Amino acid sequence: MQNKIENMDSKSIAFIDEQESDINHSTAKIEQRISHLTEVLDSNDFDLVFAYKSRNEEFKRMPAPYQVTLPTFTPQMINRKKIYQQFGSLSELCTSREEYEDETKSLDAISLSPVREELMHKPRLISEIQTDYGNQCQLIGISCLHDSELWTCGTDHTIRLYNFEGGLVNRVQILYDSLAGNIAVTLCGELVYTNSFLRCINIVKNAKTLTLVRLLDWMPLFLCSSSSGDILVTMINDIGEAKVVRYSGSTEKQNIQWDDQGQPLYSSGDKKDISENTNLDICVADLEAHAVVVVSSAGKLRFRYTGQSSSSTTPPSASTVQSFRPYCIATDSRGRILTADHIMHCIHITDQNGHFLRFIEICGVYYPRALCVDSRDNLYSFNCMARSKIKKIAYDV
Structure with missing residues (x-):
């Protein structure tokens, strides 16, 4: 500027x-x-x-007078989460007592438990956004454009933009009679979406749909925008491999697939919602693995969250597998990770290190299919049993 x-x-x-x-x-x-x-x-x-x-x-005949047309400034909505990401993050305080060799009794190391974030005792339903979706065309994905409008996609061939009064603001027709697999909004406010059938990633610029990436052996699933302006995409191939790829425009910058032992980070399932946290961690809700897999921005495994009070770098146990079904994921401006449990009809909230904070019953939302959080940390989700309404929920104090 x-x-x-x-x-x-x-x-x-x-x-x-x-x-x-x-x-x-x-x-x-x-x-x-x-x-x-x-x-x-x-x-x-x-x-x-x-x-x-x-x-x-x-x-x-004097020279023509100088006509001045002053420029106008058009402010954009400020996304607090992105600003926090630019500042960085602070890890938790940990202290321990050293062992003295001349002592007869050693002292156990003491580690402070993570600080509990300020959360409402009971989440509050702020409003419901009525959409055109229903039994004939089911809502499957949402993404915040800013704090007053939401992009949505469903089981038809149209992506729709709604305001919070339920008014239809814009629509994007999906080409080739196929569906949008997942949608996201870039830092510049541009809509991006995956087309799993055609194996491509598209962007909408100036009301025109352009293909950013076209894949051959991989099928794109879910995607999100990063604080750097890149796009993070989960994908699988025909032999059951899965990975996360970072794109800058059409250029592949990073490929995340294996841990330090050469083992796959992700399962072969096709449900892998993704979100970048304020500390730049990449969080994937891997439904088939029954775990939230969190890696650093460099692609190193940090932890797997497999349910309440469970956070480790090892795959989940058999008992945990039966109880945790992470279908979708979001992160907020305080670095908290919100994961919707598709079977238990609740949301797990953890801090950025995978420490469990609390559950949220989703104000009448059953079988949650998508989550997104706006810059004010309001949560949006919808009821799988009544797909026409999107619920706006306050959970942060």
Whole structure:
């Protein structure tokens, strides 16, 4: 923006200089003409007097006036979560007591438990957004454009933008008679979506749909926008491998697939919702693995969350497998991870290190199919049993 302002300033000064030069040139001509007329009057030469021709009309035409149209500033909605990501994050405080060799009794290490975030004792339903979805066309995905509008996709061939009064603001037709697998919004407010059938990732710019990435051996599933402007995409191939890929525009920048022991990070299932946290961790809700798999921005495994009070770098146990079904995921401005349990009809909230904080019963939302959080940490979800309404829920104090 600074360069743009300086460029406008340079153009304005150049135009003013040009106007000043034209005026000075006209002034010089007028002064020269006055001097000539004085000579004619003083000469008493009738031939010069009769040969004189007035140039008043010529000198009446002044340079065109300088028309100024001041630029206007159009502010954008401020996304607090993205701002927090730019600042970075602070890890939890941990302390321990050292063991003295000359002591007869050693002291156990003491580690402070994670600080409990300020959460409402009971979440509050703020409003319900009525949409055009229903039994014929079921709602399957949502993404916040800003704090007053939501993009939605369903089982038809259209992506719709709704305001919070339920008004239809915009729509994008999906090409080739196929469905949008998942949707997200970039830092610039542009809609991106996966097309699993055609194995491509598309972006909508200036009401035109463009293909960013076209894949051959991999099928894109879910995606999210990162704080750096990149796009993170989960995908699988035909032989059951899964990975997360980071794209900058159409360029692949990072491929996350294996842990340090060469074992796959993700299951072969096709339900892998994804979200980037404020500390730049990449969080994947791996439904078939019954775990939330969290890796660092460098792709190193940090932990697997497999249910309440369970956080480790090892796969979940058989007992946990039966109870935790992470279908969708979101992160908020405080770095908390919100994971919807599809079977237990609740949301698990953990801190950025995978420590369990609390459950949220989702205000009448059963079998949650999608989550998103706006910049004010309001939660949005919808009822699998009544797909036409999106619920806006407050859970943060």
